[in-house]
Every structure is written in C-alpha cells, then in structure tokens.
Amino acid sequence: MKKNDWILAGTVLIAALFFLVGNCFTERRGKDAEKYLRIKVDGEVFREVSLEEDAEIAIGEHNRVKIQDGQVEMIWADCPDQICAAHPKISKNRESIICLPNKVILEIVDRADEGSKENDAVAG
Known part of the structure; x- marks a missing residue:
C-alpha cells in the first residue's frame, strides 16, 4: 500500500468513528423520551x-400483542x-411489526420525534 492509500484508509476510519459516536449519543437521548406503541388495523x-x-x-380475533x-x-x-x-421484540423509535394477512401494523413512536416530517433515506 502506498502513502495515499494509508491516508484514505485513516480518513475513512476517522469518519466511521465520528458517526458511531454520534449514533451512541442519539440512542441515549432517545431512551429518555416517551415512547408508545401505535396499533393500526x-x-x-x-x-x-x-x-x-x-x-x-x-x-x-386475529392478533394478540404483549x-x-x-x-x-x-x-x-x-x-x-x-x-x-416470529418477529423479534421491538423497542426503538420507528421499529415495526407487520401482519400483512390481517392488515395489522405495530409501530413504536417517540412523542419528541412525532412532529418531525423528515424523510428517510429511501423516500429522499
């Protein structure tokens, strides 16, 4: 590997570390917020x-939630x-469990985040 390859690899690692630390702080803030389950049929x-x-x-008569x-x-x-x-338990904001045949959606919603109209990466 040449010198520029090492510089590029170091830059990528520093950027990844920066995003990882930012994500940890965001998760802690989210745990303190009031979350609730929204059930849609x-x-x-x-x-x-x-x-x-x-x-x-x-x-x-079709589903039971705990x-x-x-x-x-x-x-x-x-x-x-x-x-x-069979879906694993959910507890984080915007996670969901969906039962397509019965048209049931279980979604975790954070009251602090509820007013946000921010699009996700897919919707753009």
Whole structure:
C-alpha cells in the first residue's frame, strides 16, 4: 500500500468513528423520551399504548400483542405464515411489526420525534 492509500484508509476510519459516536449519543437521548406503541388495523389507528405500562392487547380475533419492560412482541396471530409472531421484540423509535394477512401494523413512536416530517433515506 502506498502513502495515499494509508491516508484514505485513516480518513475513512476517522469518519466511521465520528458517526458511531454520534449514533451512541442519539440512542441515549432517545431512551429518555416517551415512547408508545401505535396499533393500526387496515390503515386506521386502533389504539395507542405507552411502553411504560405492561399490557396484553387483543386486536380483534386475529392478533394478540404483549408489552413488557418497554418491549413489544406479537405473541399470537392466526395468519398462515406466522412471520409477525416470529418477529423479534421491538423497542426503538420507528421499529415495526407487520401482519400483512390481517392488515395489522405495530409501530413504536417517540412523542419528541412525532412532529418531525423528515424523510428517510429511501423516500429522499
């Protein structure tokens, strides 16, 4: 490797370290914010529940959700593929579990971030 290759590699590592440190500070700030679970059925808001309270929620006759220790999981679904029931627990802002056959969306929402109309990388 030549001198310029080492300089480029060092610059990339420093930039990666900078973004990693910034992400750690952002995660800590997000943990202090008030988060809640928004449940949508067929595109309409079914219910909103704080992640601070443990609960088990029946969504019609098709799905059952469990909130415990600030984490959300789909504990039962009558859909044939069971992808939503096998999904890992979610707890971070904007994470979601989706049951397509039953048209159910579980989404973590942060009250501090809710007013933000910022697009993600895909939407541009």
